[in-house]
């Protein structure tokens with residue numbers, strides 16, 4: 001057996017997700033996908049939250065000294081700090097050569113050591129438990145007795161009012177008992193990983209669920225590069241296990257559906273679209289739906305951003321903060337469209353102006369058409385809660401919402417081009433030709449949130465202007481798309 005590789009906490013979690021990923025990470029890291037902006041954003045959030053949590057135990061010394069690659073130095077410095085009586089250590093490093101971990105917070109309380117791992121989530125997740133158990137193992141191996149090891153995460157019930165209250169912002173979960181109870185499991189897995197790495201050959205593992213759960217693997221592009229699109233690529237509305245069965249049995253028509261495989265009515269509709277290119281239309285339900293609409297009609301869409309640490313008063317960790325809306329108004333059927341838009345101006349809290357403008361521009365009468373009502377309904381409820389002076393009017397507005405997604409979610413209209421999805425990004429191009437998100441700089445809501453977030457740090461006026469134009473164009477597309485979808489539904493009943 002050659003010298004054992006050092007397995008860090010993140011490598012251990014990676015190896016638990018997929019041994020091949022661990023092998024590639026150690027031996028062929030250049031095959032990784034480029035880090036997307038969204039992933040980088042998640043990393044940044046993790047680091048920022050970790051730094052903020054240091055305020056739970058102020059006055060500590062950072063053992064990593066900001067140079068995580070210098071492992072030996074960090075481990076030696078940690079030992080030096082412990083021996084020297086330093087009671088609070090940030091990024092304390094431990095390693096026995098085979099394993100390595102950096103502990104976010106190491107604190108001596110009443111003469112005994114306690115360790116704290118900080119996560120930017122709002123709950124303890126399954127993979128956090130493994131994470132904690134691994135760190136417990138490494139620290140004990142190093143010879144430091146720990147009386148407690150805990151996971152610190154954001155408290156989703158915390159409401160900011162004035163300066164951040166660090167003690168209320170974070171929740172501490174003691175997990176020593178759990179960490180102790182799975183030590184044998186950690187050791188077994190470490191042995192399996194070390195054995196695999198020492199063999200010097202990557203394991204032959206097929207792509208599957210593990211490529212995206214619990215995280216998207218950064219070798220996704222490499223491992224999936226030879227996979228060709230087939231009939232089922234991108235198909236929604238059918239359980240993944242059934243799709244796998246269709247693929248493995250070569251099913252391309254109803255006659256070939258494996259005997260004994262039950263299909264729901266909705267799955268049948270999707271498969272009729274896929275196998276036979278058939279649409280579905282339920283005129284009675286579409287008519288009833290259209291009959292509910294009251295003019296003037298408003299087509300409304302929100303964009304939101306989430307801040308892990310609340311930036312503004314009356315907001316909570318990861319609250320969906322509306323920063324933008326697009327609104328098209330139509331006085332009567334077939335009438336001219338009037339467009340209104342709002343886009344916040346960082347670093348101001350966008351919500352007060354958002355509410356004032358929205359309430360004026362939506363008036364007091366007429367249906368407010370949204371796509372996926374739960375989202376806008378919930379945001380309006382939160383705005384009413386956080387800004388009670390407007391609560392009554394926001395509640396009234398909420399009562400006027402009509403969900404344009406309903407006819408598609410319930411398959412009153414189904415087209416093969418929807419491929420089982422009722423998201424507006426699939427429904428719109430399936431119904432209307434010549435209108436597409438692909439020409440826009442921003443093509444989906446998460447990207448809009450990231451770009452709005454970048455405005456807080458962007459010093460360049462030209463870049464800010466461009467980003468604002470793109471955000472406005474993207475949001476307007478959603479409401480224009482709704483206008484077009486409604487037109488299609490109306491025209492269907494005329495033909």
Ligand code: SF4
Pocket residue numbers: 017018019020021022024205206207208210211212217218219220221223224
């Ligand atoms: S993409 Fe999937 S199979 Fe490939 S290394 Fe990652 S998890 Fe393993």
